[in-house]
Amino acid sequence: MSRLLIEASTPLCLLQDAGRFGVRHLGVTQGGALDWVSMSWANWLLGNALDAPVVEITLGGFTVQAEDYCLLALAGADLGAYIDERAISPGRSFILQKGQRLRFTQPFSGARVYLAAPGGFDAPAVLGSCATVVREELGGVDGFGKALAEGGRLVYSGTGGAMKVLSAPDLQSGKPLDVIVGAQIGQFSGQSLFDAFNTAWALDSRADRMGMRLLGAPLQYQGPSLISEGIPLGAIQVPPDGQPIVLLNDRQTIGGYPRLGALTPLSLARLAQCLPGETVRLAPVVQQTAHQQHIDFLKRFTTT
Amino acid sequence: MKPRIEVVAIDCLMVRLFDAIAETNMPWMLAATQRLRSGFGAALVDLVPSYTTLMVHYDLGAVNPAQARALIEQALAGLQPQAQGGGQCHVLPVWYDLSVGPELTLLSQRSGLAIDEVIRRHSAHEYQVFALGFAPGFAFMGLVDEVLATPRLNTPRKRVAAGSVGIAERQTAAYPVVSPGGWNLIGRTPARLFDRGRDGYSLMQPGDTVRFEAVERAEFIKLGGDDTPLEAQA
Numbered sequence: 001m002s003r004l005l006i007e008a009s010t011p012l013c014l015l016q017d018a019g020r021f022g023v024r025h026l027g028v029t030q031g032g033a034l035d036w037v038s039m040s041w042a043n044w045l046l047g048n049a050l051d052a053p054v055v056e057i058t059l060g061g062f063t064v065q066a067e068d069y070c071l072l073a074l075a076g077a078d079l080g081a082y083i084d085e086r087a088i089s090p091g092r093s094f095i096l097q098k099g100q101r102l103r104f105t106q107p108f109s110g111a112r113v114y115l116a117a118p119g120g121f122d123a124p125a126v127l128g129s130c131a132t133v134v135r136e137e138l139g140g141v142d143g144f145g146k147a148l149a150e151g152g153r154l155v156y157s158g159t160g161g162a163m164k165v166l167s168a169p170d171l172q173s174g175k176p177l178d179v180i181v182g183a184q185i186g187q188f189s190g191q192s193l194f195d196a197f198n199t200a201w202a203l204d205s206r207a208d209r210m211g212m213r214l215l216g217a218p219l220q221y222q223g224p225s226l227i228s229e230g231i232p233l234g235a236i237q238v239p240p241d242g243q244p245i246v247l248l249n250d251r252q253t254i255g256g257y258p259r260l261g262a263l264t265p266l267s268l269a270r271l272a273q274c275l276p277g278e279t280v281r282l283a284p285v286v287q288q289t290a291h292q293q294h295i296d297f298l299k300r301f302t303t304t
Numbered sequence: 305m306k307p308r309i310e311v312v313a314i315d316c317l318m319v320r321l322f323d324a325i326a327e328t329n330m331p332w333m334l335a336a337t338q339r340l341r342s343g344f345g346a347a348l349v350d351l352v353p354s355y356t357t358l359m360v361h362y363d364l365g366a367v368n369p370a371q372a373r374a375l376i377e378q379a380l381a382g383l384q385p386q387a388q389g390g391g392q393c394h395v396l397p398v399w400y401d402l403s404v405g406p407e408l409t410l411l412s413q414r415s416g417l418a419i420d421e422v423i424r425r426h427s428a429h430e431y432q433v434f435a436l437g438f439a440p441g442f443a444f445m446g447l448v449d450e451v452l453a454t455p456r457l458n459t460p461r462k463r464v465a466a467g468s469v470g471i472a473e474r475q476t477a478a479y480p481v482v483s484p485g486g487w488n489l490i491g492r493t494p495a496r497l498f499d500r501g502r503d504g505y506s507l508m509q510p511g512d513t514v515r516f517e518a519v520e521r522a523e524f525i526k527l528g529g530d531d532t533p534l535e536a537q538a
Contacts, residue, residue, distance in 0.1 A: 024350040024361075026498075026506040027436035027443075126500060136440055137481075138500070183310035183318065227325060228435065228444075230352030230359025232313035254354045254437035262313035287369045290314045294364060 002071075002117070004064040004154040007101070012058035013148045015121060015140050016114075018051035020129040024253045030233060031131035031139065032249045034209060034272035035112050036265065038076030038090075042116035044301055045073035045093045047162035052120025053130050055148065058112050063103035064154065066096040071161050072117055077110025077273055091166035110273035119158020133250055176283035177267035179236060180290055184258045187223030188238075195219065196260055197282050201244070205276040209250040212271065214280070218242025221258040228256040234263035236282075246271060264290045266297060305332065305383050309376055315349070315364040317372055319380070322356040327432045327447060329356060331385035334511040338386070343379030344372075353510045354435040355444075391511035393430065396478065398469050398516045399524035400426075400491035403533040405469065407454070407488035415451045425449045426490060427516040431476060433508050441480035441498025443508040448474045460486030465534060467492045469516065476516075491516075494529030 016039065019032025033039035033056055040050040055062075060079040073093035074081065081088045081104050088094060088102075090113055096102055104113065123130035124143040132140035132147065140146050141154070148154070185193070195217040204213035219242045231237070235247045237257040246263060247255075263271065264285065274280060308320040321336060322329045336358055340351055347366040352359040362372045400423045402408055412419045431445035438444075453474045461484060464470075468479045470487025479485060480497035493516075497507050508514060525531055 021349050023440075023505065024352050025436060025510055026440055026504075027438060028440045028505075030350075127505065138440075180311060180314055182312055227355050227357075228437065229318065229354045229357040230312075230316075230361075232316040232359065232361065234313060252437055253352055254435055259312075262316070264314050287311045287314060291364060291369055294314060298365070 001155060001157050002069065003067040004070060004096075005067055006062075006064055006148055006150055006152045006154065008061060008063040008103070009148045009150055009152075010059070010061040011134070011147045013062045014056050014132040015053055015123055015148065016056045016131050017053045017120070017129055019131050019249060020127050020133075020138070023127050024230070027253055028127060028138070029133055029136060029250050029253060031129065031133045033114065034249055035076055035114070035269045037269035038112065038273075039114045040301060041075035041091070041166055042073050042114040043120070045075065045162070045164045045166060046071065046116055046118050047164075048116060048118065048120060048158070050301060052116065053123050055115040055121065055154065056112055057104050057115060060104040060106045062148075063101060065101045066098050067153075069098055070096040070117070072096055072102070072115060074113055074115055075166060076113040078108040079110075079113050080105035080108055081113070093161070093164060107275065111275050112272055117154070117156035117158065118161035119156055122155045122157055131249075135250065176281035177271060178264045178285040178290060179261040179267075179282050180264060180287050181261040181284050182235075182259045184221070184223060184226075185260060187221060187258065188260065189220040189222055192217075192219040192221075197284060200279040200281055202279050203274055203276050204243075207276060209248055211245045211247045211251060214244045214246065216243070219244060219260070223258060226256045226258060228254045231255045232262050234265070234268045236260040236262065248272075265294060307336070307376075307380050307383075309373055311369070312359065316359055316361045317369075317376060319358040319360060319376060320356065321358070325355045325434065325446065330432045330434070330511055331387075331390060332383065333358065334390040335383055335386040336380055337511070339379040339383065340376065343375050347375075354437070391433070391509065391513055393513045393515065394508060395515050395517050396493045396495050397519040397524065397527055398427065398491040398493050399521055399529060399531070400518055401521065404465065404492040404531065405490035406534060407470075408490050410488060411452055411454055411471065411490065414454055417451065422452060422490070423518055425452055426471070426476065427518050429515075431514045433510055433512045433514060434475075435510060436506060436508070439480055439483055441506040441508070442477060443497075443506075443514070444475050444477055445514055446475045448476050450474065454488050456486040457488065460484055464489065465492065465530070465532070467494060467497075467529065468534075469493055489534065492524070492529060494524055494527035
């Protein structure tokens with residue numbers, strides 16, 4: 001068993017896995033790592049299952065001290081990580097000797113980094129997952145949805161683990177985000193459809209694990225009011241003010257606003273690394289095409 | 305019955321069965337749920353029912369979009385509504401009182417009915433659970449007597465006590481845990497609506513039916529209810 005003492009944390013430092021499934025019909029949200037690609041890479045670096053429990057660190061402000069010899073891995077954003085006084089970049093596994101500190105200072109590139117340990121960090125599975133959902137009091141180290149906090153401990157029990165290095169994570173490409181267009185697309189005005197896919201959208205500071213608001217030309221929905229229905233991950237809903245909101249892992253399970261469509265999982269992973277004020281563009285994609293791209297991408301984890 | 309299938313995400317298809325909210329939708333929704341669950345088997349990640357739709361979230365590593373669409377069409381071919389007794393019927397005890405249900409007054413004024421009659425009408429009907437959402441175990445139920453239909457509060461409360469029973473338009477619901485909320489509160493139930501230690505977790509499942517039963521304060525407390533007035537908790 002290896003232990004890490006948490007010396008500094010924020011409400012945005014959370015234990016996560018791939019999320020909670022099979023219970024959404026009960027009103028339980030999905031949860032899980034916002035950048036699932038980086039979570040997967042962090043686990044891959046240690047030879048873990050790709051969805052083993054990791055720490056999602058958003059923006060920094062997180063410090064742990066090793067109470068035992070620890071093997072760890074990092075993937076995702078560059079949040080100015082240091083082992084004691086030595087800088088360490090994400091995309092690799094590394095050793096933290098007993099007494100050494102790992103700290104994350106501030107975002108230099110991207111927004112979220114994932115810390116993995118052999119076999120994943122220990123946490124009880126609650127409704128099948130240890131994904132932390134603070135609002136629902138589910139998951140996390142204690143099982144009751146608490147964010148990681150100063151004075152707490154991260155423990156892992158797995159041994160060994162591969163020592164791999166990640167060559168090209170390719171997270172911050174400037175490509176547009178792919179949107180699978182939804183059934184209500186035809187009920188937005190022509191001008192709105194043009195604007196949606198041909199103008200830049202700025203990320204609002206009103207952003208959390210439930211959703212990210214996009215600021216730009218207001219989109220006009222002209223259809224009838226809708227009856228609440230299931231909301232998929234990445235859904236781009238358009239409330240009456242016309243400013244779209246991308247719904248993320250901790251979204252509510254049903255809702256009644258019209259939707260432009262839904263971002264693909266690969267685009268969601270990229271969006272999760274964007275900071276407020278950054279701009280993104282949207283591009284329509286067909287479901288079958290996106291499906292094939294996704295299946296092809298997953299092969300990287302087995303062949304890299 | 306010819307359900308429409310719509311693309312909603314890379315691994316989700318929306319099955320649209322109806323265009324309007326109705327209690328008569330439910331036997332069809334239940335039948336479709338069962339067929340889809342067995343049709344997809346392990347390839348089903350989540351099935352999210354709501355008033356008129358079922359969102360099928362499938363494992364994209366197991367089936368592609370065309371296969372998923374075919375599975376839905378197969379599962380729903382010749383669909384018949386579920387016979388009686390599809391869902392469970394729950395009886396929820398409710399302490400209807402102004403101290404825990406301050407909008408009893410508003411409902412009485414709007415409907416022109418005495419408070420006792422508001423309570424009688426709310427507890428006279430066997431409601432359908434149309435969907436769960438907003439929070440784990442929060443069941444949207446209906447349809448409430450037209451006379452009692454009342455829009456949500458203009459300003460939602462920051463804190464609604466666990467067990468609070470409310471009305472919004474022609475729907476009624478009970479809050480499983482303390483949360484913000486904009487429904488018109490009329491009483492409180494001692495029932496544990498969501499319990500991580502219980503089989504199935506949520507007391508109410510989509511397609512179940514619910515009857516509210518008025519109880520006195522003493523009975524409410526005996527059943528484990530917390531009678532702290534709403535204002536005192538704010």
